[in-house]
Amino acid sequence: MDIENMRAFIAVAEHGSISSAAQELHQLQSNMTAKIKKIESEFETELFYRKPRGMELNEEGKKLYAQLKKIVLLWEETRSMMGEESPMLRIGLMVSKNPPNFNHAMGTLYDKYKNLAVTIKTGNTQKIEDEIASGMIDIGFLVGKTDARxxxxxxxxxxxxxxxxxNIDKPLDSILQSENLIISSSQCYYKKVFDQLLEDRRMVRTDFVEIAALDSLISMCQLGMGVSLIPESDMAALGIRDYKVIDHHGCELEKFICYRKNHKITGIEQQLIDLIMNAD
Structure with missing residues (x-):
């Protein structure tokens, strides 16, 4: 089994779809199907449940997926160490949200590559997309996407x-109408969520309070000077115990790894991606 077949299997397993995996790897759908069939033939067993709307790993597939992830990660390490590429990362991160396990992942890579050069740009979703499209950075970790590029x-x-x-114990309508709505910037993704909540209630607010520094934003909220939106997964790390869950589709965000369509992911980039995607 070659490394490209392994990548194909992993992509289908993660996307749950032949077509989505083919798009990611810039392959024809028929080629991806052939690669999966070849792997199943090699192990003489089916590895997926075939469903009307996609594919899902069965128990044998899950075991193979775990093993192939290790093999591909080791290959990426080997490719980097053998000097096929300069040890360099150019990354974009959200101002208010790092990927899970990011610090640990970077520590792991610094231990492996003593001369690793890292450039990190921060900003909102649109700014990071613009930086990637212009070639200033190569990959970005986004919350939400604009599809503008x-x-x-x-x-x-x-x-x-x-x-x-x-003051979040009040009804949401009252909060949106009377509290200061605090955001990091007028372009931040969370401001769009506030806009959706207001639009659904036919309310109009143009007096958003912008505070770029996260610590200051949180302090103002805790002092009762307004309300803001924060990822629930950050609550414990930020020392926040009281918060209000909002039942609205706009509050459920997807997280993406983003890069230019003509950019070939390097071994070091792939290692970073794998470390983050496999974070508990």
Whole structure:
């Protein structure tokens, strides 16, 4: 079995779809199907449940997926160490949200590559997309996407936004009407969620309070000077125990790894992606 067949299997397993995996790897759908059949033939067993709307790993497939992920990661390490590429990462991160396991992943790579050069740009979703499209950075970790640029997006999880503040025990309509709505910038993705919540209630607010520094934003909310939206997964790390879950589709966000369609993912980039996607 060659490395490209392994990548094909992993992509189908992660997307649950032959067509989506083919799009990611820039392959014909028929070629991807042939690769999966070849792997199943090699192990003389089916590895997926075939469903009307996609494919799902069966128990044998799950075992093989875990093993192939290790093999591909080891190959990427080998490819980097043998000098096929410069040890370099140019990354875009959200101002208010790093990917899970990011610090640990970077620590792992710094241990392996002592001369690793890293460039990190921060900003909102649109700014990171623009930086990638212009070639200033190569990959970005986004919460939400704008589809304003011809970029490739690989989903790696979901995130739920929750409302924080001192006066969040009131009805949501009252909060949206009377509290200061605090955002990091007028272009941030969370501002769009506030806009959706207001639009659904036929409310109009143009007096958003912008605070770029996350610590200051949280302090204002805790002091009762307004409310804001924060990823629920960050609550414990930020020391916030009280928050309000909002039942609205806009608060359920998808997380993406983003890169230019003509960009070939390097071994080091793939290692970073794998470490983040496999985070608990």
């Amino acid at each position: 011809p970029l490739h997006y690989k989903k790696y999880g979901t995130e739920r936004l929750v409302l924080i503040g001192k």
